[in-house]
Amino acid sequence: MTIIESIHAALATVEDPEIHRPLPDLGMVESVQVDAGIAQLKILLTISGCPMQDRLRSDISKAVMAVETISSVEITFGVMNEEQRGNLKSLLRNGREKIIPFAQPESLTRVIGIASGKGGVGKSSLTVNLAVAAAQKGLRVGILDADVYGHSVPRLMGLIGQRPTAIDQMFIPLESYGVKVVSMEMFKPERSDAVAYRGPLLHKVLEQLLSDAYWGDLDLLLIDLPPGTGDLAISLGQLIPTSEILVVTTPQIAAAEVAERAGRIAHQIKQHLVGVIENMSDFPCPNCDDMISLFGSGGGEETAKRLSELAGINVALLGKVPFSPDLRTGGDNGAPVVVQYPESAAAKSIIAIVDQLVVRKKSLLGVRLGVST
Template sequence: MASPTIEQVTAALATVNDPEIRRPITELDMIKGVDVSAEGSVTVGVFLTVAGCPMRDTITRDVTAAVSKLPGVAGVQVDLDVMSEEQRQALQTKLRGGQAAKEIPFAKPNSLTRVYAVASGKGGVGKSSVTVNLAAAMAAQGRKVGVVDADIYGHSIPRMLGVTGRPTQVEQMIMPPNAHGVKVISIGMFTEGNSPVVWRGPMLHRALQQFLADVYWGDLDVLLMDLPPGTGDIAISVAQLLPSAEILVVTTPQQAAAEVAERAGAISAQTHQTVAGVIENMSYLPCPHCGEPVDVFGSGGGQTVADALTRTLGTSVPLLGQVPIDVRLREGGDEGNPIVLDAPDAPASKELRSIADKISGRAKSLRGRQLGLSPNRG
């Protein structure tokens, strides 16, 4: 059998995606060269973005598998090299669509990514659990999803999503780790052990700006931002950096919690953001004997917040869903296995998927976008 041609090998390599950037390695100029011997032995030279690339074994395996499928291949050898500084800068510019300057892609008027800032008035209402499960649910539906752990002091998203890898840096661009089909970035990926982050306002703003501008998110359908509780520096920075971000308010049924949650949503009246809706977490506990709901934390808090924000903002703010208490929701967060994936038939999973459907199916506003229309002069 005749040996494959270089063109055939190159075509096979075009089916191999970089595991972090998720684009073909041929498109990213990662192929150093291809050599095919008369006996059918194929040698492929591959440029890694950085010397300590954590995905080097994955790339070697995928390249070998893709080329080995070609008829006439007797063996495959992958030679790894490292990009020069000029090559990395060229790659960085290519990934930014030809723009060398840093910018927040989600803040551009023509961005089609829906951005949701998940907020709460106080801690302990399950805001991070809701964020993680909404992200996992939407990713399982085939949507491209990213999560920014903007709770700098109380970061917990990596553990709850089961992220174990660290970001890879290509020049000044950061490649975020991926878990359950969700791209994730958190300050916890840059600190040693469980070290606390002791920062004030300007440093918090800068960290959030870097998460949005320096991270290569690709073409996302939805970006979720897990905000810290309250209406402090990060909430203000989000309004400044991403004025089009919509707010999802998480509360519990308890009236005391609802009053605090209302303040977290009411900040939108000052920042001119939209409140997409209210999510009531820990709504009830299904009785283990009769199945009837037990109102452990009271009832009606979510609807109270939705009604109050509707009056305050002068626009309809819906109650998007009521998530029941389920010990598997907590266990999934501790183990890095979101309940929507680990126990899809659980009542909590069904309610979270319903909420995910509602927010991911919302039409993107055309306000502020260029429509490309011109007057008819005929």
């Protein structure tokens, strides 16, 4: 192997930190020269001012310095031209025009919309913790925060104020705790701006977030839906007919009727109902042995029963997540409870729910995930 070939081989071991594919495959290596033991490289970035430039410089230097006889590495960064970016986009889309990868018949990604009847029941907190717990088990997981009214996922994942890298209209999801994250919030000019998307526009926005993001291969995509029986849940069913719905409710019996309505829509558009999670359930009194039922009891069972009757299948109550100050503070600080307090009752119940959601085959990776019912 010539020295130039050795450097190319070394560069093939370096991945783009966001796209997670080798630099040469992405067309990022423009030229390699060697002069008296100095490797001179021209590397093309997808956009100017790429935030990953420092990381790339250090990863490339480390790999190339390991090549025998190389004493130093000089890197010049350039920016891809329109044609080069076009090639990259086409590569990331597998040579196809803009599509929703999860809607293709060969897709192995399980897509689950997290729905609730009412707001504030902890749907976003559970979405984030379920996703992170699944990633901890070795699954490749994404979250799409489609809760236009709340979009709290960036805060819960410690990503507040961060914007994804865009390659023209395509963009790379942000990553936190091993989970790829896209939120409608990331595309607002100002965080405080209200998102004024309505009906048909909302459908378009969901379609774009699903198709314009480079998600890569995912085992599981969780979609945090707005509360209620809104248009977006229907859009999800239309855009990804194999998508499923998981309903979050509280222990309050009175909330069961509203939660049932959220599940009813899914059933009407023939989406599979994965199950029900009761959140903010009984928690142990910190000062005595009593269990405290802040929000009553029985709401999860009642919702699961009603949805089972409606769908004519067993819609299981997958678990009860206790009321947990740790879960709330973890959310406020961008540190999900399954990471920060994995031994807490809330984290354990979430991890147990993920175990039920994922039917383990030989390997979790690349296997179509089933549901245990």
